[in-house]
Amino acid sequence: MESYKTLEIVRKNTDSSVFHLNLNRPSQFNALSLDFFVEFPIALSSLDQNQDVAVIVLSGAGKHFCSGIDLSSLSSISERSASGDRGRSSERLRRTIKSMQAAITAIEQCRKPVIAAIHGACIGGAVDLVTACDMRYCSEDAFFAIKEVDLAIVADLGTLQRLPSIVGHANAMELALTARRFSAREAKDLGLVSRVFGSNSELDKGVNTIAEGVAAKSPLAVTGTKAVLLRSRELTVEQGLDYVATWNSAMLISDDLNEAVSAQLKKRQPRFSKL
């Protein structure tokens, strides 16, 4: 597999189609550097195209999941933008932000589910990152904060766009304006994570089990469900229904459907070919 400065891809078991994508700068608490924004979409795209991969688990190496954007990266961006013609520097800054956003949106563009397994800090840019994931789980020690406002920044990597559909508009506003820290427990109550595991190792094991469960399902149905849910987020109900009807007119009739029905009748595990 490719080698990255800020990431590590691990396949814990060569039989498994669950791949682990680790934020891998533990000494910096996995702060998101400019390198990260270059490498992350490349890594996701390669996982998406790799037929051995069915599900991706995103976690952080070391003590924390991720402490947010790297302050030195932020400084270099802001310094570069603070000089020269104001119009041109604004235009450049806008492009920089959009390319960083695109790195995170790569999670949604990956056909396969990306599951965040969060422990320790999940702060600022890290929240932008996990809100783009398809599922989120955390350990008891995890804590969260939409910290940008404390850096005098309007969060611009996706939290303000994706969090409201996860925790509701009002909770998103309260968390973003106060920048307050909240616990794993509250994250669960808010719906930001689907389950809280007692410890880091339970998190690993638990998320792995869930990921293997999804990986054992029809890849056509799993990637289709992800794609349709994401698209429906921005369509009216009527448009979304029409979209999924069109989708299924193409994708429903498949070997997977036969295999699933047959396995169900014979009460055996289905086996699906790769996508």
Place this chain on the structure above:
Amino acid sequence: MESYKTLEIVRKNTDSSVFHLNLNRPSQFNALSLDFFVEFPIALSSLDQNQDVAVIVLSGAGKHFCSGIDLSSLSSISERSASGDRGRSSERLRRTIKSMQAAITAIEQCRKPVIAAIHGACIGGAVDLVTACDMRYCSEDAFFAIKEVDLAIVADLGTLQRLPSIVGHANAMELALTARRFSAREAKDLGLVSRVFGSNSELDKGVNTIAEGVAAKSPLAVTGTKAVLLRSRELTVEQGLDYVATWNSAMLISDDLNEAVSAQLKKRQPRFSKL
């Protein structure tokens, strides 16, 4: 009243304007057959036009609310679509799915509130059905699953479009990708049901009381609230405000308003004429 193969309409009390629409194939756990998709919109339309009806309660006869789409119906659809010209069979399949969707959307097109009373299994297509209802209540023994992905199917009857606005985008994704079973209690925590009743009979009684309560209110205000809320789901706040202002410029001034205000002042129960 009309007679249906898959449904039964019951008026428990001839004084009452609450009508009960029962899924009525208990031996099949009320699995949704092709007949159902024909009969259901007809039944709802007749209830909508019937001036004696103010509120509709949807429940399932027998042990379970509904076990989802009938597997033999699914097979007949998929077999029909698997042969002949691929383009034409896709086109036909798309129309079939759209007509099944339309059957469920009939709940939203019915002006009057439809309340789901759920016990036992509420699986797959049954979730599509209840997410289109206006309110949902269940008994302690109810359990739920967005099961389609286990049949290698992308759910296409409305769950992926309507569930996110009920439980949030993230919960909808997690439930749809894992297909895991969840309990009445979790359904309540997620906001999928508004209350859990201790037993089936408490559910019946409780929902009936709630339904009678709504049925006693101004039918203009009740049907208007349903219509405006559904429409506002797809409009911006500004457009939604303009819409309801236009709506009320037509509907606000009514005998119901006079009656409601007068009853309030005289501290008596208001009585509204039928709609």
Place this chain on the structure above:
Amino acid sequence: MESYKTLEIVRKNTDSSVFHLNLNRPSQFNALSLDFFVEFPIALSSLDQNQDVAVIVLSGAGKHFCSGIDLSSLSSISERSASGDRGRSSERLRRTIKSMQAAITAIEQCRKPVIAAIHGACIGGAVDLVTACDMRYCSEDAFFAIKEVDLAIVADLGTLQRLPSIVGHANAMELALTARRFSAREAKDLGLVSRVFGSNSELDKGVNTIAEGVAAKSPLAVTGTKAVLLRSRELTVEQGLDYVATWNSAMLISDDLNEAVSAQLKKRQPRFSKL
């Protein structure tokens, strides 16, 4: 400061940039009169333009936060609309409703955060009011009801448009159709309020602390976060990301950013100039 018939503006501490906007007709339980709808947007606009103001706390004088729309105002509106040419009276009624809506939308048009501190009754029009606020807190004794349907009215001042994005579409429907009263505790569970305080005085103190906390942050970041979150509510994720990138290309590079970073490095409190 200006003097209002229905409102009172209080600055508890001349050092503070937290201003309190009180509904101030306690003898009427702060019912929303026609005067209120005239004065409220004026008051908010003056607070928005006042550079001494960073955060606004909205509360109610006396025993209750607000009992909803004033019945005599409602009567005068409906009487005026019930006579004369039906087309013309409808047109006039529509304009009246729209101007009342605009008074409440003034909360969203105010750049600065508006925090509702709710005690006692928060009924009918009061719910329209608080759903337009940026954050909501209440005391233990608070209770809520979307009461309009009991007056034979389709709620038309914003609840049906804004509540679904706060508590979900399904909860909004259930509360609006049943008009049932719900407690502070349930309001918290639904996400309508962010915290419940044990008593009225704890509410005052608690909200004040939260407001001072927000007021101490960069006003550019705070007002920007509010504006971007509100706009993103109606854009697709892609459009919202583009919007915030454009926003930050203009607003990110600022004295506030320098000050925030510098304070963070020196582990001191940042100090921002007014906006």
Place this chain on the structure above:
Amino acid sequence: MESYKTLEIVRKNTDSSVFHLNLNRPSQFNALSLDFFVEFPIALSSLDQNQDVAVIVLSGAGKHFCSGIDLSSLSSISERSASGDRGRSSERLRRTIKSMQAAITAIEQCRKPVIAAIHGACIGGAVDLVTACDMRYCSEDAFFAIKEVDLAIVADLGTLQRLPSIVGHANAMELALTARRFSAREAKDLGLVSRVFGSNSELDKGVNTIAEGVAAKSPLAVTGTKAVLLRSRELTVEQGLDYVATWNSAMLISDDLNEAVSAQLKKRQPRFSKL
């Protein structure tokens, strides 16, 4: 074929898959009566399901295409709505208008192209009708007017929604506010009709030739093009592109594609099976 009071279905040639749907109350200048609004969607639906039909031509019997809504129908609607409870009569009126709108929208819901062949008057409701058609042609003697404002009516059967995408927003506004009559020539310049034929019989012949031309093409491609264009009208470009990609993933691979390519290579006419 079914028999209608206000319509006539003619198949000029039993070999042809072009069917003619005539407005058939020539003594009333084909004014649109309440019967018409009932019969029209039924007729279109039967033509849509009839596999012998590939293209539908809509014309008017007698001297004029259509003089708009029947005044006696309008009177009966307005009389019925002018009495009784104002709220209830408004609610009923809204349903009446919506069902009349639905009758015209049936043109868009018909999978097959509907071509309007217009001669003589095309006034008021007739413009609503033809703007829902897929193509429009007229003879030299045709004339048009969006006449509703002269009856003190805001046009409510589709002109205000569909005309702007045909002639532009500004032309639509000018024509709707002035209610002025405009000629066949101007209709062509505005883009309302695609061609003006010198006489009525040339119109008949010309439209027939065009219709036969479309009828000879792949029905999958023709109905798909109609469906995708209509849907794209309300989607962003990005959403529309995604939609058509999904559509074609289902419908592209077909016998029709093979036949079309093979015919092209052999320089012969393709022959497609019915849809």
Place this chain on the structure above:
Amino acid sequence: MESYKTLEIVRKNTDSSVFHLNLNRPSQFNALSLDFFVEFPIALSSLDQNQDVAVIVLSGAGKHFCSGIDLSSLSSISERSASGDRGRSSERLRRTIKSMQAAITAIEQCRKPVIAAIHGACIGGAVDLVTACDMRYCSEDAFFAIKEVDLAIVADLGTLQRLPSIVGHANAMELALTARRFSAREAKDLGLVSRVFGSNSELDKGVNTIAEGVAAKSPLAVTGTKAVLLRSRELTVEQGLDYVATWNSAMLISDDLNEAVSAQLKKRQPRFSKL
């Protein structure tokens, strides 16, 4: 009537409900100054509320309709924004632009039709102004240019938002990127104006006749048509149809309808009361 620095309101005939709103700084070719942006919405609002007014004609005093934004205003805006904290100056500039935009959008918020009568130059900001009008006519000597790009400015007062729906997206792009001048004749061909009059005096007379024609129609129907067309511009066809049905359920039944039908039957001119 009120007195304005940059505008003049003229009622040519005390019997007439056509009011003329003149840009009135002929020595500056009616360049749009900061004063204008303050006065214009005030003037329109007063005309909107004045029951004597049915239609407003917007023209320019002197040799040209309007030469666009006043360069000294532009300079003062840009100077003010070029100093001080970059974040704060951007925020202030954004508010300035939005308030100037709001001044022009006042044309759409005015219920009554606003007709632009254009002669001589119509350049830059003047195009923003006329694209917000409901109808546009010009004299032979008129000429137009979307000049902003030549000042190194992205047009920000509405042209880029409104012109595409008038002349199509492609024409708007070509005109905005080249900033080329185009003639009255081309403006007509593009659909930007509805008619070209031979001379200035013919323009005056012609527009007056058209305005009187609209002013003689039902004010309910005229203002309703404007409102519905503007709203439908941003709704799907289905949403727009539902909106106008709701609108007409409120506004259709009126004295104006009776009067219009009765006048039509008696072949006399209808007379409507003011709005």
Place this chain on the structure above:
Amino acid sequence: MESYKTLEIVRKNTDSSVFHLNLNRPSQFNALSLDFFVEFPIALSSLDQNQDVAVIVLSGAGKHFCSGIDLSSLSSISERSASGDRGRSSERLRRTIKSMQAAITAIEQCRKPVIAAIHGACIGGAVDLVTACDMRYCSEDAFFAIKEVDLAIVADLGTLQRLPSIVGHANAMELALTARRFSAREAKDLGLVSRVFGSNSELDKGVNTIAEGVAAKSPLAVTGTKAVLLRSRELTVEQGLDYVATWNSAMLISDDLNEAVSAQLKKRQPRFSKL
């Protein structure tokens, strides 16, 4: 410069910032091959990043602009999709179409204007290509056809999404359903091209002059105008106004503005630095 199989980049004059991007398979009438869809976005992206480039002219080498999609490419796509599991082949086909669409959308993602100079045939896929350009000019001998339906294909590379906003929905439908050929003259009348030049060499010269004209303007204003117009295409007017106000709060204050104003006052040509 890079070397391409299907394209050629030409800078006619080393002083010029107008770059010519030629479709360069004249022996195949520049039919769009699979190679093209790979190379085209790469070429556009490199031109976008190249600071020497201000404007791009897209033309075709040889006798025709472009004859549409390469039939052998189409065959290879359809063959690959016609075998194997139907669900999987549909999924693969959808991705293939989306990547071909993305190649064309690259024109819109390029910040700099792309001008199509069309001669000879512009058929099928070529129309998809030019509708994504910012301006279109052609020579007298050019001819056009939306030919896909004659290949039994629903056009899926953008024509159905972009053409309606250029020529109106109705013209797009008529051209797409009939697949008829239309002339340069009609393309001009429809608004598809902005001007028709008498000959091929006049086209070259004329487009070059126009391109040089745009290239001499402020690059900030030119790229901003393109970006804002494209974004506004999918926003409401209110959203679009807010967007451009935010844009200009970032980009308005620039060296270009000073230079443009100064040049205007001194009546000299402005000179802008590169972007």
